[in-house]
Amino acid sequence: MKYNFNEIEKKWQKYWSENQTFKAENKSDKPKFYVLDMFPYPSGAGLHVGHPLGYIASDIYARYMRHKGFNVLHPMGYDSFGLPAEQYAIQTGQHPAKTTEENIKTYRRQLDQIGFSFDWSREVRTSNPNYYKFTQWIFKQLFESYYCKDADQARPIAELEEVFEIEGNKNINAVTDEGIEIFSAEDWKNYSEIEKQKVLSEYRLTYLSETEVNWCPALGTVLANDEIVNGVSERGGHPVVRKKMKQWSMRITAYAQRLLDGLEKIDWPQPLKDSQINWIGRSEGAHVEFAVQNSEYKIGVFTTRPDTIFGVSFMTLAPEHELVPEITTDEFKEAVDQYRTATAKRSERDRMADVKTISGQFTGAYAIHPFTGKPIPIWIGDYVLASYGTGAVMAVPCGDQRDYDFAKHFGIEIPNIFKDVDISEAACEDKNAVIANSDFISDLPAKKAIKKIIEKLEEKGIGKGKINYRLRDAIFSRQRYWGEPFPVYYKNDMPYMIDSKYYPITLPDVEKYLPTEDGKPPLGNAHTWAWDTEKNEIVSNELIDHKIIFPMELNTMPGWAGSAWYFNRYMDAKNSDEFAGKEALEYWRDVDLYLGGSEHATGHLLYSRFWQKFLFDKGFVPVEEYAKKLINQGMILGTSAFAYRWEYENKEKPEEPKKTIFVSKNVMERILKEREGLGKKKKAVVGEHVDLLGVSKVKKEDQYSHFTPIHADVRFVNASNELDVEAFKNWRPEFKDAEFILEDGKYIVGREAEKMSKSKYNVVNPDDICHDYGADTLRLYEMFLGPIEQAKPWNTAGITGVFGFLKRMWKLYHSGEEGAFFVSEEAPSKEELKTLHKTIKKVDEDIADFSFNTSVSSFMIAVNELTAQKCNKRAILEPLAVIVSPYAPHIAEELWEKLGHKESVSTAEFPVFEEKYLVESTKNYPISFNGKFRFTLELPLDMSKDEIERVVMENEKTQKQLDGRIPKKVIVVPGKIVNIVG
RNA sequence: GCCUUGAUGGCGGAAUUGGUAGACGCGCUGGAUUCAAAAUCCAGUUCUGGCAACAGAGUGCGGGUUCGAUUCCCGCUCAAGGUACCA
Structure with a gap:
């Protein structure tokens, strides 16, 4: 009988599906094992051969664990909100839900055909209202929580309100916005509703804030940093400006330390942990306040080297720093304004990418050195980022290379505070250098000096030790249609949560998926998107009266919202009352093996850990880290094929039509090599080779053209890299009349490994x-x-x-x-x-x-x-x-x-x-001479060391190798090897 | 720049605590079978020299430790991924 795989595979796939062979029960005598894949976004292109790599590995593991007697949970679902479906909707007017549904069907068919042992009864889709009602519910929980530093966990916001009533906020130790004001119980009671809400939002774990975004007026949308190239939008090349917008943020910074600590408890790849550690960016140092001369203002800075404070010779503020307009003197107003406008035009990424240019502007103001009392000029400069630390630095040119360069550039003095260190060429960033010329910390090494200076700062009340994190609160609003709606309405511009009883707050229908003409997000196009606080339902916008019926939030949640907790949902996917039932959560607890790509290191994998910790604090989940073990699967790259195009134009006879000529790979390489030999620029000219190509007789120097590699569809290329020229010609109309320069009668393409993508024509299905x-x-x-x-x-x-x-x-x-x-x-x-x-x-x-x-x-x-x-x-x-x-x-x-x-x-x-x-009685011993293996000798395994040595030395092959030499040493490792030295 | 990972035949890759480098597969060469092809089977295949036995070289490069190093240590080169004026 033949191995008829098509028939066999269909038969068993049907069997598994009909018998629900891989359905996992939430109760079992067997030990549990949870194997999870990072779920896919169902793109229109369907699965390519790269996708299943991780799924196959995890499926093998899941099946193996079943054989080993475990109750295995191995689910699959779809991260089905996302941009591509929305883009497609904008182009075609089709509802994203419809195209998403179609794409999922394709994915499912493809997944089924590979024979995965998924428990499909637990499938989740983030765009399904039955799923996102709980995403909305978690959002509400975050809104109603704050982070208490004393308890080191999230606590209900209601607790705060009680305390405020009694004693104000003076004893509250919580993670909040910078510079929160202290108020008394009296103050609190006298606050208006709006004022109270404003105060509370400074504590909430999700809050509205004015955030600087990259706004593209032409596209009517906010762009991510990587969607901007050279200050204009990648799509369309429209100008982008930095603009403040009211957006939801997540106070992930509250969890910075715990996110760091938690990494030690989980078995994840070290590179992945490293990139999270890096991303969180913890640094220890001090916060120091500098008073501004002749004013009330104080400028706070964060520094990791408070011990170098006696080396401060100027301060630099980020151009956006809020005090800049306040402290700038009239004399410098114009120059400062000019500088500020210039930097506002550049995106943050541009500013960071351009490290070489030093720019800045003196404000005319001076700060007072907290220890020496000397005046310190205050500058602004775009090497200082508004978003890190306090947006201001105390510049120590002798100890920091950037400050050094800045000082050199503007002719600011560079006092030396290091003992026996030459700073005429560069700053000294060595932490082992001994401090000098620094009053009470002179002659101390950095570590001791830091301790002492912090004590002194605290004593004087002008600073304190501080731990700073690079991690920033995560912006949670997106100006998109195809995402989770917020369960939020606005009363007097303050956000209010809709009661979770009425969830899901389902996505409204819109006519257009684009932003509105006045720049509101796509939900601004919805006609029925107002909340009736009496009927508790979504009603027509026309009814908005700001008394009972209020406008609803127009932003939607980002892609990572749904994926930040889905692993819990699989445990009890059909529960309509809770995101997952207690019993199920207690049984499955956490993921035992999580498989996915490393590209999610600082996105999904950080945010989901944050949400899990939050849910843990609230007692909703039993574990603080949701995935014990994580494996990254490498990407399967496509092998792109290239045809080398040469646009040929006879400049002597301009009436001749231009020709498109494709040159076979090795012919092209030979040409390039010859040119290199002639000392000509590589890849530049092919004029001299017109004859060789046999195209036409022309004056050679008139033919200037590069070879341009063009992606050819890999379907037209066989295993020997030969191109099916006819198929290639018919592929695109512009190649119809192209000519081909062959080698040995064949056209050979170049190959290169690239990410598999539709646009590179290298996708294998x-x-x-x-x-x-x-x-x-x-x-x-x-x-x-x-x-x-x-x-x-x-x-x-x-x-x-x-x-x-x-x-x-x-x-x-x-x-x-x-x-x-x-x-x-x-x-x-x-x-x-x-x-x-x-x-x-x-x-x-x-x-x-x-x-x-x-x-x-x-x-x-x-x-x-x-x-x-x-x-x-x-x-x-x-x-x-x-x-x-x-x-x-x-x-x-x-x-x-x-x-x-x-x-x-x-x-x-x-x-x-x-x-x-497997037990053997003999071993085929490798016999080596001076470490070089020569021959093997079969000997009993129970033979003693001496016996082995004797037998080996007596062997005639040994004698032949030695050729009369007397060995210095014979090394015998029983069961392993014999080595004869000498 | 920094962090991480890696570099082994023509190719993908293997090699447990340092102990026969190149398993397994592809490709290639020769053969069997067949009218022929596909399929299948057998043998060979790191490189250099040699008919062969065999000898020499060999795991990115340069050193070191060791009886013995792909493996451990030091210094470099290159490649890929991440990140970047982080005070």
């Missing part, structure tokens, strides 16, 4: 592979490509290898007449048992190490050996089917059934490795 070779081959091959965490280019060249393996394995079970199924009941031989147990051991170890590629190799070795042994014993082939089943489940099920089993192979117990079958 798993559908074709499944059709031609089957899902089991695809699964094995993706694993066989190399270590899971490594990025690698996709190349189908080797796929016949694993396909051949499956066919050979199939044959083992079909040793009957004319290939009929047959297994013998005979007892297996020693050799057969050895092969089997060697493989069990290897697969156990490999799965524990997530080394799936080497398991596939060991399967191949096993099948090769069993084939050579002509093995057809049930006692070997039955366990073999189980070992292979996590990797190639369809063929395993089919063979399992043929072996006479009624239940799915997934219920079978994983074969247990037994050492006794």
